[in-house]
Amino acid sequence: MDKQHKSYQYAYAVSKNKINAPKYVKLQAKQFLKIANNRDKLYIIDEQKLKTMNELLKLLVMPKGLQAGQTVYNALAGFQWMFLVAVLCIVHKDNHAKRRYENAILEICRKNGKTFLVGLIFIILMFLEPKYSKFYSVAPDGSLSREVKTAIEEIIGSSPALLGKLNGKEKFKLLRDYIHCNITENRYIPLNYTNSRLDGKLPSVFLVDETGALPNTYAIEAMRSGQLTILNKLGIIISTKYPTITNPFEDEVEYAKRVLTGAVEDDKTFSLLYEPDNQKAWATNDGILEQANPLALEIPEIMENLKEKRAKAIEIESKRENFITKHCNIIYSGAGSESFVNVAxxxxxxxxxxxxxxxxxxxxxxxxxxxxxxxxxxxxxxxxxxxxxxxxxxxxxxxxxxxxxxxxxxxxxxxxxxxxxxxxxxxxxxxxxxxxxxxxxxxxxxxxxxxxxxxxxxxxxxxxxxxxxxxxxxxxxxxxxxxxxxxxxxxxxxxxxxxxxxxxxxxxxxxxxxxxxxxxxxxxxxxxxxxxxxxxxxxxxxxxxxxxxxxxxxxxxxxxxxxxx
Missing domain, CATH: 3.30.420.240 (Nucleotidyltransferase; domain 5)
Structure with a gap:
């Protein structure tokens, strides 16, 4: 793998402590480097697939935000690159058609480009996956479900290469209930947990967004059970922390931790867990913000905004629970809710x-x-x-x-x-x-x-x-x-x-x-x-x-x- 690629550079910087990353991210970065340096006996990065993804991302344009107008290739942060390359491009050495990872977990704070990354993943999959594949995203409610679909539509609408016609047909058909790629005949369908029956689906890839807000594991298990006959099955679980330890996301995170530490043998699970090692002194320790917000390390404006929010949370007790939970990735119930102790x-x-x-x-x-x-x-x-x-x-x-x-x-x-x-x-x-x-x-x-x-x-x-x-x-x-x-x-x-x-x-x-x-x-x-x-x-x-x-x-x-x- 090209050592100048952003994914490699990020993994290397994390492993050498040049970037302040949590311990579980360091463990995953070291595993990534082992494969990237071709020192793994079983797995390798598919260079052709990586090249295809690189070229595709050069055609996509950032629709909004501080980097609006740039190509997605240039705008993606190092951790985003590492997630994409690992999940989509690492394959078996003896069978390049078979991806390594079937489960991917991303634990990350708000305002770190999570919804954008979700939308981007589905656009990439529209072009990389076999014809007639179906992709599903599941969210706790209709509002969150529409956010993912909106993110995809915004990327398509901002990228001239994805607009217009090919062979007399629009490249993308944007309808209320789904997005269809006429180039590959692949389709993305957003699902609402509260009013959609999730059994009976056949997802090549599914993504569960804001998993911490789900009441139980039904959505995840229904999607996984529908993938039994899929060769390159992939399930992606993404969420911030929620102020409760009894939610499906915490189960997924705990399992991923056991995989990373070697307590459980599972070479099909990849995770980036941006959960700070030190969960105390949130009011004064900038390292907590750095470890929980990887995008803020590359975009100074985000870090400045986080510090402003932290200052308000220090002064206004009622704002602490939201700040610590959603912007520090620490399960917290503070004095504003008269909680007895902090579960962390x-x-x-x-x-x-x-x-x-x-x-x-x-x-x-x-x-x-x-x-x-x-x-x-x-x-x-x-x-x-x-x-x-x-x-x-x-x-x-x-x-x-x-x-x-x-x-x-x-x-x-x-x-x-x-x-x-x-x-x-x-x-x-x-x-x-x-x-x-x-x-x-x-x-x-x-x-x-x-x-x-x-x-x-x-x-x-x-x-x-x-x-x-x-x-x-x-x-x-x-x-x-x-x-x-x-x-x-x-x-x-x-x-x-x-x-x-x-x-x-x-x-x-x-x-x-x-x-x-x-x-x-x-x-x-x-x-x-x-x-x-x-x-x-x-x-x-x-x-x-x-x-x-x-x-x-x-x-x-x-x-x-x-x-x-």
């Missing part, structure tokens, strides 16, 4: 496994209505790391799993299979199962239970049974004056990455994401169920456990001080 901070404490053997633990329970979710939390203080370890389980009525999964949009079946949730009872939770679970904790985890904290309102009967078995139980008054200290301590631990839990417990992350705080007249902070946006039983149970742990910790600190003096 919480995830810094996620580990693969916790060894509980021999530890002293405290148990917190949140036994709400029997028809609702309840939770049991186990916590322990680790002196070596000055961190708190936690294992939290949710319990829910077995006969309501399907109903709750649909209403709450949470895949409870998956969490039950992973043992982070337990189904018991029928239409109501079986408190007996919860009581037995708590009494089996010592044997199950090889720990010593020092105390069980509970709310008198729904747990009095269970507490009496635990007491009869010899456990120490403590009633925890659910009042801000009592709950403020453990709530504050838990929040601080999360902010410092010292609240440790198992990475697979996404249900716990969802509960933290849902949790909202309020303040009483004395500015005591506490988590409020009515103000929260979903189930928070796992958080409440953890705060109850943290209350006992904090009391024990303070007592031991006082005793140590007394002994030392």
């Amino acid at each position: 901070d919480l995830q810094n404490g996620a580990v693969e496994h916790i060894d509980w053997s021999g530890k002293d633990v405290f148990i917190g329970v949140d036994l709400a209505l029997t028809t609702d979710n309840v939770a049991v939390s186990m916590v322990s203080y680790d002196e070596e790391s000055d961190a708190v370890l936690a294992d939290v389980k949710a319990f829910l009525p077995e006969d309501r799993i399907e109903e709750k999964s649909k209403l709450e949009r949470i895949p409870y079946h998956d969490f039950i299979k992973a043992a982070y949730a337990i189904a018991c009872g029928d239409r109501t939770v079986d408190y007996g199962a919860i009581e037995r679970y708590v009494m089996a904790i010592e044997e199950t985890f090889d720990v010593t239970v020092l105390g069980i904290g509970y709310d008198r309102w729904n747990a009095l009967s269970s507490a009496q049974k635990w007491e009869e078995e010899g456990y120490t139980t403590v009633e925890i008054k659910q009042h801000s004056s009592v709950l403020h200290p453990p709530t504050k301590w838990l929040s601080e631990l999360v902010s410092n990455g010292k609240f440790i839990y198992e990475k697979g417990n996404k249900l716990l992350e969802i509960n933290f994401q849902n949790a909202r705080c309020v303040y009483d007249t004395n500015m005591n902070r506490y988590v409020n169920k009515k103000r929260s946006t979903g189930k928070i039983d796992m958080v409440v149970a953890t705060i109850n456990a943290m209350y006992l742990l904090q009391q024990d910790y303070m007592f031991n600190e006082t005793m140590n001080w007394a002994i030392q003096t």
Whole structure:
């Protein structure tokens, strides 16, 4: 490959740290360079296909923006080139007709030419793919779906080479429901998730835009299932971050990360994940803007605009969530929405496994209505790391799993299979199962239970049974004056990455994401169920456990001080 090509230059600069790029982009850039330098045993860049794409992009003209009037070939940024070359031009060495990548994921902030790149991809495919191919884009609603189609029409309308007739027919037929290329007989069709049935399509290539706004994975899976008979199948997933960890895009991103780190073997997935390595100090760290906005590194005006938006977000609290989520690619829920913690901070404490053997633990329970979710939390203080370890389980009525999964949009079946949730009872939770679970904790985890904290309102009967078995139980008054200290301590631990839990417990992350705080007249902070946006039983149970742990910790600190003096 020509080392002067923009795609190569970008990958090289990233790999040598000459461009400030996130760690996952660096990993992908190194893989790209290995192929570009012809050091890969299986794959190579198809030079003829690359040459065809280069010539085509020289005929296309930028329709608007700071580079309006330039050829697309000259205007494309390095990361855009790398994405296009990798996805469309890397092929099998023993079969140049077969592309390597079938899945492509682009995680990028707003105002980085995302919609333009989407439109450009479809125009290129109109000319590169076999005759009679069909391309689909799926968006969460009609407005977003029309944006992609509009971007394609604008590029066509600004490029003289694509206008006019060929052999007596217009080169492109621009209709309300699709765009047809009469040169190749290929067709692009925009689909609206909310009112289009997506099954039964036969897409050579599909693209899902703003994937983070989709309610579930149906659109992606319907498109992929329609590609079973396609030789060069390709699915492209593109989105910014959204202020939720429960969306289809986060699943795709997490999978791509595992592929890049080698945890999963999959040579058919390509990704550029512009998610900053450091997700703190957004107000002062320019590196966050640089890593999340690759276009801003090539167009200074964009970086200046981002810094202006950041200044406003610093001064105006209500603008922070949108700025941090959409322009920094960090999942954030700020004080403007009274969120308890930042989920990105919480995830810094996620580990693969916790060894509980021999530890002293405290148990917190949140036994709400029997028809609702309840939770049991186990916590322990680790002196070596000055961190708190936690294992939290949710319990829910077995006969309501399907109903709750649909209403709450949470895949409870998956969490039950992973043992982070337990189904018991029928239409109501079986408190007996919860009581037995708590009494089996010592044997199950090889720990010593020092105390069980509970709310008198729904747990009095269970507490009496635990007491009869010899456990120490403590009633925890659910009042801000009592709950403020453990709530504050838990929040601080999360902010410092010292609240440790198992990475697979996404249900716990969802509960933290849902949790909202309020303040009483004395500015005591506490988590409020009515103000929260979903189930928070796992958080409440953890705060109850943290209350006992904090009391024990303070007592031991006082005793140590007394002994030392």
